[in-house]
Structure formats: C-alpha cells, structure tokens
Amino acid sequence: MLRKNFFAALTLIAGGLLVVVSSCSEKSPGVEYMPDMYRGPAIEAYQPNGWFADSLGARKPVEGTIPRGFLSYDAYANTTEGYEMAKANMSMPAGFPKDSAALAEGAKLYGIFCGHCHGEKGDGNGILMKNEKFLGIPSYADREITLGSIFHVVTYGKGVMGSHASQVTPEERWKIAQHVMKLRQELVGGGSEEAAANQDSTAAPNDSTAASSNTNDNTQS
Amino acid sequence: MVSTMKNRFTARVPHCILTIILVLSSFGSFAQDYSGDAANGKSLFNSNCASCHALNKKMIGPALGDVTERRSKEWLVKWIINNQELRASGDAEAKAIFEEYNGSVMPAFPNLSETDVEDILTYTIEGGKPDDGGGETVSVAVEEKEADNTVLLLVLAAVLALLIMLLVRVKNVLKTVKGDPTSTLAEDANVITRTALKNPKIVTLLTIFIAVIFFQQLYLALMAVGIQQEYQPEQPIAFSHKIHAGENAIDCNYCHYGARKGKHSNIPSAGVCMNCHMYIQEGTNTGTEEISKIYAAVGWDKENSKYIEGYEQKPIKWVRIHNLPDLAYFNHSQHVTAGQIACQTCHGPIQEMEEVYQYSPLTMGWCINCHRETQVQVESNDYYSKMHEELKEKYGDDAEITVEMIGGLECGKCHY
Numbered sequence: 001m002l003r004k005n006f007f008a009a010l011t012l013i014a015g016g017l018l019v020v021v022s023s024c025s026e027k028s029p030g031v032e033y034m035p036d037m038y039r040g041p042a043i044e045a046y047q048p049n050g051w052f053a054d055s056l057g058a059r060k061p062v063e064g065t066i067p068r069g070f071l072s073y074d075a076y077a078n079t080t081e082g083y084e085m086a087k088a089n090m091s092m093p094a095g096f097p098k099d100s101a102a103l104a105e106g107a108k109l110y111g112i113f114c115g116h117c118h119g120e121k122g123d124g125n126g127i128l129m130k131n132e133k134f135l136g137i138p139s140y141a142d143r144e145i146t147l148g149s150i151f152h153v154v155t156y157g158k159g160v161m162g163s164h165a166s167q168v169t170p171e172e173r174w175k176i177a178q179h180v181m182k183l184r185q186e187l188v189g190g191g192s193e194e195a196a197a198n199q200d201s202t203a204a205p206n207d208s209t210a211a212s213s214n215t216n217d218n219t220q221s
Numbered sequence: 222m223v224s225t226m227k228n229r230f231t232a233r234v235p236h237c238i239l240t241i242i243l244v245l246s247s248f249g250s251f252a253q254d255y256s257g258d259a260a261n262g263k264s265l266f267n268s269n270c271a272s273c274h275a276l277n278k279k280m281i282g283p284a285l286g287d288v289t290e291r292r293s294k295e296w297l298v299k300w301i302i303n304n305q306e307l308r309a310s311g312d313a314e315a316k317a318i319f320e321e322y323n324g325s326v327m328p329a330f331p332n333l334s335e336t337d338v339e340d341i342l343t344y345t346i347e348g349g350k351p352d353d354g355g356g357e358t359v360s361v362a363v364e365e366k367e368a369d370n371t372v373l374l375l376v377l378a379a380v381l382a383l384l385i386m387l388l389v390r391v392k393n394v395l396k397t398v399k400g401d402p403t404s405t406l407a408e409d410a411n412v413i414t415r416t417a418l419k420n421p422k423i424v425t426l427l428t429i430f431i432a433v434i435f436f437q438q439l440y441l442a443l444m445a446v447g448i449q450q451e452y453q454p455e456q457p458i459a460f461s462h463k464i465h466a467g468e469n470a471i472d473c474n475y476c477h478y479g480a481r482k483g484k485h486s487n488i489p490s491a492g493v494c495m496n497c498h499m500y501i502q503e504g505t506n507t508g509t510e511e512i513s514k515i516y517a518a519v520g521w522d523k524e525n526s527k528y529i530e531g532y533e534q535k536p537i538k539w540v541r542i543h544n545l546p547d548l549a550y551f552n553h554s555q556h557v558t559a560g561q562i563a564c565q566t567c568h569g570p571i572q573e574m575e576e577v578y579q580y581s582p583l584t585m586g587w588c589i590n591c592h593r594e595t596q597v598q599v600e601s602n603d604y605y606s607k608m609h610e611e612l613k614e615k616y617g618d619d620a621e622i623t624v625e626m627i628g629g630l631e632c633g634k635c636h637y
Contacts, residue, residue, distance in 0.1 A: 013435065026453040026578060029544060031446050038447070038546035045485050046541055056536055058488070080326055112472040124268070127470045133501055135271030142332070159281055159325075160272055162496035167478040 071170060078156040083149060090148030096174045106179030109172050113164060114180075122183030134160075140180060141187035150177035255289060255343040257336065262344030265337055269330060272500075276348055280500070280526055281325060283318075285345045298338045303329040447546075453578035454540040458514045464505050467572035473564045480553040480564070488539050491519045499526065542579050549585070550635050559604040560597070560624075592629035597622045 032038050048055040071093060076082040092098065111120070117137050119125040124137035154173045157163040168176065266274075273281035288297065292314070299307045300315060304327050308315045333341075385406070393403040404412075417423045465471050474480060479487030494515045502523060504512050516523055520532025545551055556562045565571060569580025581587060599609040599622055612622050628634060 011431065026451045027455060029449045029452050029454070032546075033447050037548060040547040042547065044547065046488060054536070058490075058536075112474045112478075116469065116471050116475070128497075131469055132267075133469060134497070135267045136269060136274075137272060138269075138328075143328075157496075160500040162492070162499055164496065166490065166492060167475070 073155060073170075076152055082156075083152050083158065086152035087144075087146050087149035090146075090151065092147055092151075092174050092177075096171055098174075098178060102175050103178055103182065105172075106175035106177075109168065109176050110179045110183075113168060114176065117161075122180060122187055139187060140184040145180070145184060147174070147177045147181060150180050255294070255339060255346055257340035257343035259340070259344045259347040261337075262340035262342070263348060265333070265341050266344050266348075269333070270341065273327070276345060279524065282322060282327060286348075289342055289346055294339075294342070297342060298335055301330055301338050301341070302333055302335075303331065305329055448582050448584060449544060449579055450582040451578050452542055453576055454542060456540055456576070457538050459507060459511050459576070461506060462571050462574045462577055468505075473571070474557075480557045482554050482558070484552045484554070486553045486557075488541075491515055491534075491537055495519060495521065542577060543583065545583055548636060549588075550637065559602070560595075561602065562595075566591075588635070589630060592624040595624050597624055597627060 043049055043057070045057065047057050049057045049059075052059070076086045076090065096102075115126055117124075117126040117128050117134055118140070119129070119137075122140040124139040126134075126137065128134040129137050151170075151173050152158075153161065154168065154176060155163060155165045164173075270285070274283070274285045276284060276286040278284050292300075296307075296312075296314065299312075304315060304319075306329070308319055389406045389409070396403050465476075466473060476489035476493050477486040478489075478493075479485055498512055498515055499521070502512060503509055513523075514537070515521070518535050518537050520529040520534055521527075522529050556567075557564070567581050568577075571577065571580075597605060599605045599612070605627075608627065609622075612620070612626065616622065616626065623629070
C-alpha cells in the first residue's frame with residue numbers, strides 16, 4: 001500500500017513538472033533568480049517611469065534645450081519660401097568637414113538613410129521604387145538642387161518625404177548633401193552642371209513673394 | 222423560346238445606347254477623347270506624378286482618377302507641362318487650385334511632350350477602372366504555420382484505445398470458447414499492476430526511470446531561469462521586420478539610428494515610421510489595419526495628408542525583447558561602429574522574422590565565447606589604429622588580434 005502511494009506521488013510530481021515546463025511559452029520572458037539584482041532601482045532607458053503621469057520613459061528634452069555646438073536653423077522656415085531661401089543663399093557653415101573622408105562618410109550615410117528610395121546612384125531608382133512601394137521619386141539630375149536645398153529637405157522633408165532631422169545630425173546632413181551633389185554631378189555630367197549653377201544664381205528669389213515667382217524646376221536639364 | 226429571347230435582347234439595345242449616352246453626357250463638357258498609350262502613361266505617371274498624386278485618393282495633390290472629367294484637355298496639358306507659367310498668365314482655375322492646396326508647388330515638367338501628357342491622362346482613365354486587365358491580383362503569401370500535432374496525437378490515442386478494447390474482446394471470446402471465466406479491462410489492469418508492484422526489480426527500474434526524468438526536467442527548468450532566449454512577446458503593432466529589413470532592404474540603422482552612436486539601439490519613434498508611411502498607407506500583409514495604428518498614435522489625418530492640430534499623441538507601447546540584466550554593461554556603438562559587427566551576429570536573421578524573437582541566449586558564457594573567438598577589425602579602423610601598433614609589437618605583425626587580447630575578458634569591462 002505504501003509503495004503504491006509512493007509510486008502514485010512520483011508519477012504526479014513528474015507529470016506536473018512536465019506540464020509546467022512545457023507550458024512555458026515564448027510569449028512570457030520567464031522567471032529570474034534575483035530580480036532585484038537584475039533590475040536595479042536606477043532608471044534605464046525605455047522602461048516605464050513612475051515619476052511621470054504617463055509613465056513614458058522616452059521623454060522629450062525640456063523646451064529650449066540645445067545640444068553643444070548647436071547652430072540655429074530658424075532663419076529658414078519649413079515653407080516653400082524657406083526652401084527657396086536655403087537653395088539660393090545657404091552654404092555650408094565653416095567648421096563642417098568637406099574633405100574626402102567627409103565625402104566617404106556621406107556616401108555611407110546616404111546608403112543608410114537615402115539609398116532605399118533615391119537609389120545608390122541618386123537616379124530615384126531605390127529598392128522601394130523597384131518594389132513599387134514608393135513611386136515618383138525624382139532623379140537628382142532632373143531637379144535643381146544646391147547644398148543648401150538638400151540640407152533644407154533633409155531637415156524638414158519635402159512633399160511625401162518626411163523630416164530626417166531626428167535621424168541625422170547637422171554635420172551628417174552636410175556630409176550627405178556633399179555626397180548628393182557628387183551623385184548629381186555624375187548623373188548630369190560636367191557641362192550642364194555649370195549652366196545649372198548659372199541659372200540658379202539668376203533665379204535667387206529674395207522677396208517674400210518667392211512662392212509665386214518660384215522657378216523651382218523651370219530650367220531645362 | 223429562342224425567338225422570344227432574341228426579341229427581348231433586341232428590344233433592350235436602344236435602352237443600352239440611351240443609357241450610355243446619358244452617362245456620357247453626365248460627365249459634362251470635358252468628356253474628350255483620350256487615345257494615348259496607357260502603358261507608357263502608367264510608367265510616366267509612376268516616375269513623375271505618383272509621389273504626390275494617386276488615382277483614387279487625395280495625397281499631396283488631388284486624386285487624378287477623374288481629372289479628365291473635371292478639366293479640359295488643353296488646360297491639363299498646359300498645367301502639367303508648366304503650371305507656374307499657367308498661373309502667371311492669370312488663369313483663374315490654376316490660381317484657385319494653388320490656393321486650395323495651401324500654396325504647395327507642383328514642379329514643372331518641361332521634359333514631357335504633349336503626347337506624353339496624353340498618355341498619362343489616358344492612364345488616369347484606364348487605370349482607375351476596377352477591372353483593368355493590367356491590375357494584377359496580389360496574392361498574399363499565407364504564413365505556413367508550424368503544424369500543430371496535438372490532433373494527430375489524440376487520433377493516435379483513440380486508435381490505441383480502440384485496439385486495446387478490441388484485444389480485450391478477442392481475449393474474452395477466446396476465454397469463453399475455452400470455458401474460462403471472462404474479465405473486464407479494469408480487472409485485468411488491476412491484476413497486472415498488483416503483480417508488477419510485488420516484483421521488487423520492476424519497482425526499482427520504474428523508480429529509477431521516473432527519477433531520471435524528474436531530475437533531468439528539474440535541471441533544464443533551473444538552467445532556463447533568467448534566460449529569455451526565444452522570447453517573442455506580442456507587440457502592439459504587427460510590425461514585420463521581414464518586410465521592412467528583408468524584402469525592402471531598409472538598412473537597420475535607418476530606424477535604429479542610435480545603434481551607431483549610443484549605448485542603446487533606439488526604438489524608433491512613430492515619426493520615423495511616418496517618414497515612409499505618410500505615403501505608404503497600405504501594408505503588404507495587413508492592409509490598413511496595422512498602419513492606421515501609427516496614425517492613431519501620432520494623429521495623422523490620412524484624408525487630408527496632414528497632422529491633426531492639437532491631437533493628444535498616444536505613444537506606442539512596444540514590448541522590449543532583449544532584457545539584459547542591469548549588472549552587465551553593453552554598448553551598441555562599441556560593437557556596431559568600432560567593432561563593425563553585423564546586427565545579425567547577435568540578433569539572428571532579423572530580416573526573415575515576421576515577428577522578432579530573442580535569437581541569442583545573452584548569457585555571460587555566450588558573451589565570453591564570442592570575445593574569445595572574434596577577431597578585432599583592426600585594419601583601416603580609426604578606433605584601433607594606435608592600439609594596433611602596440612599590439613603588433615607585442616604579438617607580432619601577423620598575429621590575429623581577438624577581443625580577449627584587447628581586454629574583452631576583463632571583469633570591469635562589463636561589470637562595474
């Protein structure tokens with residue numbers, strides 16, 4: 001009788017354990033030995049934070065916060081006028097690198113942030129275009145662009161392109177802009193580039209009615 | 222019978238014609254003839270217009286499916302080739318459109334000829350038809366679920382039970398024939414168990430067998446404590462890395478732009494999603510269902526293609542998958558930028574994962590093993606140029622430098 005009970009108990013325990021183990025699903029992270037050691041009281045990024053009513057861990061910087069070395073871009077607004085102004089007037093501020101290393105870095109960043117739409121060559125034939133996810137991406141050769149206008153578009157976005165300001169720093173934007181200008185030159189070829197530059201300087205609109213006299217794409221390329 | 226049908230048919234013909242005429246005339250005065258090449262029009266539309274226009278919905282610019290009914294051909298040609306000129310010439314319609322779309326500028330297309338424009342306009346008519354021959358039906362690849370074999374096991378159990386019952390029947394029939402008293406299944410089982418339990422050898426074997434299984438399971442269960450490998454929580458949005466990183470080959474760093482520079486590989490904000498999903502409003506697998514969750518989070522008005530003013534944004538509560546204990550320090554930039562390790566080395570074939578799971582065990586043994594085996598990318602890597610010179614002196618010019626040699630096994634590197 002005793003033996004029989006022992007046998008039954010052992011079977012029950014083994015069976016129960018099997019059930020427990022097999023019910024550990026991949027939807028739960030499981031248990032930890034000492035959670036208080038694994039998860040210290042110091043607040044880590046991306047964890048709920050009880051200090052705030054919405055418990056949001058990833059918070060926005062306090063209003064007015066600027067990073068070290070920040071250059072204000074407020075002079076160029078996120079409007080058509082701002083775009084035209086940036087295109088005509090803005091050049092790369094001093095202090096940003098424009099050597100071959102910067103250009104190489106720009107090419108790398110372009111591959112990460114731009115290539116899937118604009119294509120590795122800048123002809124608007126990125127993989128998203130080939131997969132027909134995005135359509136109508138222009139080739140750089142067909143658009144009148146300057147370093148300033150590229151910086152403006154990366155910062156604010158244009159048309160269906162969103163702002164990439166959170167993803168690339170101003171320095172990286174200038175590097176990308178240099179690479180884009182290089183791509184454009186390769187697409188257009190040397191001769192017409194000069195003509196385009198001339199066209200651009202005559203088209204510089206400085207008055208506030210820039211939008212209506214916008215000569216955005218009038219140049220024959 | 223046939224003749225009556227014929228009569229009915231012929232009687233209907235004038236009605237048909239009348240209806241067609243009525244429908245056509247209801248299109249107004251702009252029902253003009255467009256006989257361009259729709260196929261060429263489609264490719265021109267896709268490369269020149271589609272970033273701002275769709276046929277059946279308003280985007281940056283108006284929907285163009287019925288534009289040929291709204292405007293005259295002559296006007297459209299002028300507008301498309303150079304709308305700024307048309308506006309400058311004082312055309313009232315052109316100015317009104319410009320105002321309606323808040324002064325957003327449509328580029329001029331001097332590269333398009335009038336024939337090209339006609340092709341495009343023909344496409345806007347043909348392409349808008351629902352039963353367009355060219356419109357291929359997209360077959361959605363159904364995810365092959367791993368076959369659940371519970372049903373199979375149940376069937377097997379039923380068959381075995383049936384077999385036992387049959388054998389009992391057979392045995393009883395044989396016993397009846399022989400003249401012995403019959404016994405039920407329960408009685409048999411009882412007798413067999415009692416006899417077996419009286420035999421010490423069988424009891425010992427059984428106990429050992431059960432104990433081995435018990436301790437094996439116990440060992441496995443205890444070893445799994447604190448290890449979350451294959452953890453695959455359900456996320457608030459069914460985001461597919463397979464579609465984004467795999468099929469569309471978007472660089473990991475595009476969304477996780479923090480991995481190059483910081484300790485954390487950031488969870489992308491909804492704003493980053495919107496960089497593409499302002500435009501792409503329908504997903505490959507789930508249509509609008511999942512993408513509309515991003516819109517609900519950020520307050521995007523898809524009808525008018527703009528953010529709703531004063532919208533209270535609702536952050537998306539993504540569930541963190543990789544929970545490295547706080548007692549271990551890990552820095553992404555150190556591995557991604559300085560070490561030039563591919564994301565997949567630790568995260569596995571992310572580009573094939575519909576739903577992400579934790580690929581690596583993230584145990585200390587796993588870290589240490591990799592630090593022992595992995596060679597440091599010292600060649601043309603600014604991070605190690607100075608150190609490389611020193612290491613060459615120490616280990617010789619051709620030595621393979623592993624992470625261990627540059628201190629990758631020191632306790633304080635990760636625990637402090």
